[in-house]
Amino acid sequence: NGKNDLTKNVIDITGDEKPVFDINFGKHKKYSIDDCIPLAFGDFNADKVIDIFCRNTKGDRIRIMLNDDRSPTSKEQFNINITGIIYDALAADFNGDSKLDLFVLYKEKFDQIGYNGGIFWGDRIKLNVLQPLDYLFESIPTTLDANGDSYVELLGMISTDKKNFKPACVYLKNNTRSTVEILPNIDNFRPSST
Template identity: 25%
Template sequence: MGVYLMDSGRKPLKMAVRILFCISYMLLLIPCVEPSDITKAVFGDQLDVLPAAFGDFNSDEYPDLFVIRKDRKTVEVLLGSDTEPLVRRGGLKCEFKHEVTSIVPGDFDGDALMDILVTVKEPHTSLNNSVSILWGSGGEQLNCSQTEKKYLTLFGQPLALDYNQDMIIDLFGETVHGHRAFWVFDKTRDNPKMVPILDESVNR
């Protein structure tokens, strides 16, 4: 492989070759760094979990880790710490009837407490997910009373955003019939209001 300069003679550019040689030589001088395994320092003995999201669940200014346990039906919050292990169990877990596919922590009712939106795979389908919400109650408590309540069913996964700029998280996604829409939450904790996208060009 040659390096050429588009001049009248179209000759190899010796300076460029020298530069490439110098760069290659310098790269060889960079010492190899051994990667460090920090799994135990972070998780301790909690190795049967799938990390799904981060958030400060108990408002202690340490990031907590929201995980799906190995059975794929249990959602748990591992509380952050400034000593090893950096996340640890606190008894904050809820079990669902079907497979959990994602977790979205945030404020879905405007009370400044962190809620946990959980998508659960609908039985007998591969891409449809129902949406449940574990409403925040403050402190280090997790309310599991709403695990069976479905607020809506979507095709695929939703996108969390603030559609109407009221500081309450809303969702954007696709219905099981292929129509894209926004779902707007409010302070009532009722089913969100669906705002369809009227431009059919964005629907499949």
């Protein structure tokens, strides 16, 4: 009937075998998540299955889509609005409470220089209100344990005066915002244009 052998094998699986690829995947509405652009991934509810943090196409809402090992679809656990346009996000345990938090990079005005940053502290069920940080980010920072204290920090090009971006580290442990630590002996991360 016009199908090649590979297509027949993928579609005609029986027994306990699970298909790796279903040629009709895109045609099934049950596999799609409407109005959801994935930004970050992590195990939000601690069930050992990776969940999705996404934003809507308008860019003003974060959604947490939970996955489980019994269903091919995600279900919405929680959503929260934000004033501004969300550009990116990082999921990590920033405060050391063993619960996933979400750092969000957003702009309050479309034409502003740099990005605002803020933290949603998580509790495995929902995210709290956005806690804005008092500085701007040039781009999405990197997450790492910069000082070896077992807490995740943000490392990137950061501006404390809303004009000049310098390599810096932001410490967020215990749900507090610390001052930015400007990194010493680093004049410029950007390559020269020569």
